[in-house]
Amino acid sequence: MGLEVPTVIPTIDFSGDVCDVRRKVLQACEEFGCFQAVYNERVLHQVRGELFDSMIELFNLPTETKVKNVSEKPYFGYIGKSDIIPLYESLGIEHAHLKESVQSFTDLMWPKGNLQFCETVNSFIKEVWEVEGLIRRMIMEGLDALDLYESHVKSSTAVFRVMKYDAPLPPQSALGLSPHTDKNFITLVFQDNVSGLEVLSKDEKTWIPIAPSPQSFVVFIGQSFMAWSNNRLHAAQHRVMMKGDKTRFSCGLFSTPRDGMLVEVPTNLVDEKHPLAYKPFIFLDYLNYFYKDSGLKDNALQTFAGI
Numbered sequence: 413m414g415l416e417v418p419t420v421i422p423t424i425d426f427s428g429d430v431c432d433v434r435r436k437v438l439q440a441c442e443e444f445g446c447f448q449a450v451y452n453e454r455v456l457h458q459v460r461g462e463l464f465d466s467m468i469e470l471f472n473l474p475t476e477t478k479v480k481n482v483s484e485k486p487y488f489g490y491i492g493k494s495d496i497i498p499l500y501e502s503l504g505i506e507h508a509h510l511k512e513s514v515q516s517f518t519d520l521m522w523p524k525g526n527l528q529f530c531e532t533v534n535s536f537i538k539e540v541w542e543v544e545g546l547i548r549r550m551i552m553e554g555l556d557a558l559d560l561y562e563s564h565v566k567s568s569t570a571v572f573r574v575m576k577y578d579a580p581l582p583p584q585s586a587l588g589l590s591p592h593t594d595k596n597f598i599t600l601v602f603q604d605n606v607s608g609l610e611v612l613s614k615d616e617k618t619w620i621p622i623a624p625s626p627q628s629f630v631v632f633i634g635q636s637f638m639a640w641s642n643n644r645l646h647a648a649q650h651r652v653m654m655k656g657d658k659t660r661f662s663c664g665l666f667s668t669p670r671d672g673m674l675v676e677v678p679t680n681l682v683d684e685k686h687p688l689a690y691k692p693f694i695f696l697d698y699l700n701y702f703y704k705d706s707g708l709k710d711n712a713l714q715t716f717a718g719i
């Protein structure tokens with residue numbers, strides 16, 4: 413009998429018993445580095461629909477407006493139709509949990525104002541940032557590090573990205589987003605109604621598709637959380653492959669270490685079975701290393717901070 417090959421990622425219903433949910437969340441983050449969360453909450457459900465509607469208006473703005481979304485950090489501002497991933501376009505809001513950040517972004521895109529966009533994005537992020545906190549808390553509690561939760565949250569910020577993928581025109585490649593591992597702590601990805609997201613199994617043999625569903629979103633562990641957990645959590649590679657002829661929209665909230673913050677393994681996560689795997693590192697230094705010096709290598713975290 414061969415080893416069982418996973419063909420789906422775990423689906424966790426958040427309306428279940430809290431201890432049971434916590435156990436499943438931790439297990440999924442250790443074994444897959446990701447899971448599909450069923451979170452059937454009315455407000456989130458409604459505002460999610462409004463958000464996807466307003467994204468169309470945003471992407472319809474002229475390119476010369478969208479390129480004003482700049483950041484000194486790599487991969488934080490506007491990215492449009494590059495040679496490597498020509499189907500992909502995206503914009504980002506830093507410190508997105510602060511209303512003034514969403515307001516500045518809105519003012520930049522619509523100098524005459526767009527109250528509805530601003531309010532929709534703010535309500536969506538408020539809901540999602542709360543859920544991120546809930547999930548982070550569960551994971552930290554599961555790792556017996558709940559006492560560090562408050563300081564962990566204080567040392568992080570929220571980055572929000574909206575993404576659009578054009579359908580490929582044959583013979584154009586179907587690659588929407590190249591395989592990558594997120595660099596931050598935790599990512600919550602919301603897919604509208606077109607599939608394409610795939611995650612690589614831990615044995616790196618199978619790309620597992622993650623179907624969109626209006627009641628659920630996808631949670632990924634990023635490399636900063638994997639490093640912080642001393643490799644107890646897995647950070648999975650994922651990519652977007654476009655099928656069919658429909659444009660795909662998605663968005664993600666990325667909890668990310670604040671500027672200047674050290675990612676450091678807590679002492680109680682180091683023991684004989686788990687010897688210290690990473691030196692403390694500053695997130696932004698790693699980001700710059702990855703995008704500028706490493707040649708975007710998969711093992712960049714290991715060469716940058718690995719022991």
Ligand SMILES: O=C(O)CCC(=O)C(=O)O
Nearest residue numbers: 575594601609652662664
């Ligand atoms: O569009 C998606 O579904 C995934 C996006 C993603 O993986 C990312 O932005 O890091």
Ligand SMILES: [Fe+2]
Nearest residue numbers: 592593594650
């Ligand atoms: Fe990602």
